[in-house]
Amino acid sequence: MELTQEKTALLFARSLKVREHIIRMSTGGGCFTGASLSCADILVYLYSEVMNITPENLNDPERNYLFLSKGHDVPALYGAFAESGLMDSERLSNHLKVEDDIYWHPNRNIPGVEFHSGSLGHVLSVAAGVAIDCKMRKSRNKIFVMLGDGELNEGSVWEALLVISAYRLDNMVIIIDRNEFQANVRTESLIPLEPLDEKFRAFGMNVYTADGHDFHDLNRVFEIVPFANLKPSVVIAKTVRGKGLPSIQERADRWFCNFTAAEVTSLLDELSGGKVTEIESETLIVR
């Protein structure tokens, strides 16, 4: 079913809010701003339209799961939690406070976080374990896993794909946040991934491509994912690192950002169409 105009407007409003949350977390120590902005719309779409997770049904074994394998985009996840009612948005101001658990990678103590990720190439197999158990119990829930494209360098991803394909885990949807960046450089200039769709197809997956910033296109793809043809599905979501902020968009040196307070104010304005911010804070911190 097509997204209604009303629903699309709501998703836009939420994704704007999530981006504001990400920008506000990108100071006082900072966070992985660029990678968070690239997957923000996908997470907003999934938590609003697909996941059907509420604080009340978190312990329901029949609920859907969404694993974040690229754990460094956790500000987008917490932003999506806040805007879909899983987390009080005021809690986000605890970012990097030692009293809370909101830091640069996800913590399972926070309701809604499926697993503590951060070490790349782990969570696909963990999610496969959940998917296998759901199959054993004949649960009809769906297991989503979000991976970064740089993460695809890890051999354990391809090892897990072999097993996921062998066990015909068609209750899994693997989403690739295809922003074409590794940490510091473009994927295609370091370890080229293309033709990526063919690689996944050769591993036995249904492969779909979507514009990761277009809610209608995301909706089109997530509506046709079969969940029943004995093949796991892969959605390659074409995204833009730093999406929404022209001042940092697609810049290799804006992976991890720690803005000044003035820059945050200016970036919030830039997000809503204001002038492009001149950023003077340190540009590259390799972690």
Place this chain on the structure above:
Amino acid sequence: MSYENFLYDIALRDERLVVLTAENRAAIRNLPLKLGNRFIDTGITEQTMTGIAAGLALRGRIPVTHALAAFLTMRAFEFIRTDVGLPALPVKMVGGVAGFLSEANGPTHQALEDISIMRGIPNVNVFAPADEEDMLIGLETVLLSSEPCYIRYNNLKPAMLHSGTFEMGKAEMINDGEDITIITYGMLLRQAYEAMIMLETKGISVRLLNMRTLKPVDEEAIINAAHQTSMIVTLEDHFLTGGLYSIVGEVFLKHNIMNSVLPIAMENKWFKPALLDDVLKFENFTGTAIAERIHQSYLEKNSEILSVRSLI
């Protein structure tokens, strides 16, 4: 009863149990047919198997993973540390042919640091039974506990009768003695037992401890040995670093104990690959060789004491 039948028996009673293997079926050959979809062979993928086990545990299962100890603990180390240890999920990791049991495979297959690296992970326990009977005595407790555990699989025939009770963190006293304590774990208990008998015929009274779990370790048994016998021997088919010798040293430091300890272990090298009996002979780990090493050390220590006494 065999390990396999024991596992099957528990699986019948407890539907949480799921058996996994990274295509190492030696110990569980008949389980695929018996367990149906509760038997999962992930192929030669120690990392993915461990991740899948963590996912199954998130759903309330008790996964029991199988692979050769060297590949289970080292290839998949970070998966065990991050996906099992950190969230403290009840995954039971069974490592085959650890220590000397890899026989003629060569150094690629020699797990001589497995105890060291597994016990270094918070929340992960370590169970290293002396033989098949000892393993089965502890297995149900280990499997049904809510904590992750590394099991150093060992299906050798027992050298002696074991006490039928098992408790995590409790050593089994095979023999009580007053002069020397031999502390060991795993397959070398047989050789330790032989050495004990030889030493006793020489008039030396030997306490023999089977340290079934290296983590948690029986600190009380170690402290008592230090106070009640004049010399401690740690015997293990493991590198000197990080295993039982290190554990005893840590217990001594913690409790401010100073005692002479003779370590018998692989010192900074891999062993010569061969069939088990030949390995033991070549590396001086037969009962006789162990008894001689202990006897000599004991005599040297006593002559030191006598010479100190003569100075007084």
